[in-house]
Amino acid sequence: MSETKSGATQTPTRRRREGPSKGDLKKDAILDTAWQLLGTKPMTAITIDELSTGAGISRSSFYFYFDSRAAVIRALADRTSVELSQSIRTALTAATSPHDAITALNRTLLARWRANGPLMRAMDVLAENDDELRAFWRGVTDDVVRAGAQSIEDERAAGRALPGPPSAMDLAVALTNMYWRSGQQASLEPGSEKDDEHLIETLTAITLRAIYGQP
Amino acid sequence: MSETKSGATQTPTRRRREGPSKGDLKKDAILDTAWQLLGTKPMTAITIDELSTGAGISRSSFYFYFDSRAAVIRALADRTSVELSQSIRTALTAATSPHDAITALNRTLLARWRANGPLMRAMDVLAENDDELRAFWRGVTDDVVRAGAQSIEDERAAGRALPGPPSAMDLAVALTNMYWRSGQQASLEPGSEKDDEHLIETLTAITLRAIYGQP
């Protein structure tokens, strides 16, 4: 609660030129504080005051770094959306069968909800107001959807999946919505690892049936 | 914007005894104002001031009727959750085949999202903070889930549906999540009637495959 400054990214070599400026460190400190607070309370309950004192600066100095609280969330989201896309991509390429791929995808998504739940929920809420954030968020989910639709089309072309309608795209959108809400709900409660695996199995089973019919 | 008072529920016979008291009318006027404003802006952007002037009372008088803005939403939700349960029940009993039932359910849900989208989204956001609201909301969705799980179990008992796993309950929860998010997303954009029917068909197709395998 009182780890004032420099809880940010590390500077191993001591004050080299070209290293992150003092301001960059403060910016990171704000982000870290926000991240930490998001674990304890919902986004809307976090004040600029908490953010700034957490980062060891005055409230008005905060505005040197960010325009608003929403901007902080956006910056935080930038950080994690890359991780998300990345981990999905690797999960999918490692899989050998459709069943594996879908299980891996769901495991990854759920892990992301568990790790970043408060942030992702905050983004969803803010997106209703903030146009820029909505567009950004949209881009992230579209990636997932597009990848899914492509896989379904491949499977259909190979004659393994049931033909449409629904189109591969519609299927991918709806299933992603299912994953989304399921993950969001899961992130609101503690939930044991066993529960999570159970959920993953359920989502995978539904997905397989939706794409292939009964196994 | 300036229809000060008595935009509330009508009092056809003029000031009869046992009729709603003046205060009840004002309370309704607040609710109506809130409802109206929810159509134009997100819940969090509505101020007590707008609510009270919309109802033709002073800001401080507002607090005679409601404790907070969240209380207004809760009251509004009470109104509509009854409609929701009701319309789902009638939609399901009128159906003759599973396909009909699922289509009807989805049509009803989507219609509710279109009619009450801003309110339902507001509830979802507030539920993260407000315990009472969360419990209430939970109760509403549980109704839908339970009804769905029961239907699936009946179909399995009759040998028509694919057996589990996933259990009927798990299936119902996950599919409801899909409907939920799909409806929520739809309510954020205009969307033609044709788009809605298309979405309903997609959701129905997935549901049928998830329960029965291919048709």
Next chain:
DNA sequence: ATTTTTCTCGACACTATGTCTACTATGAGG
């Protein structure tokens, strides 16, 4: 060493929430 850019903070103006207190209608019982 000085100039420029980065960073800092106190002071201010503004908006919103919620409480408290005293006042004014309203209407039921005498």
Next chain:
DNA sequence: CCTCATAGTAGACATAGTGTCGAGAAAAAT
């Protein structure tokens, strides 16, 4: 018709948060 309890009303106040401005300190570049 009075009269008095209660429902309803609003102004003043206390509090909390947001965001802006301008004066200046600290750091970096020249």
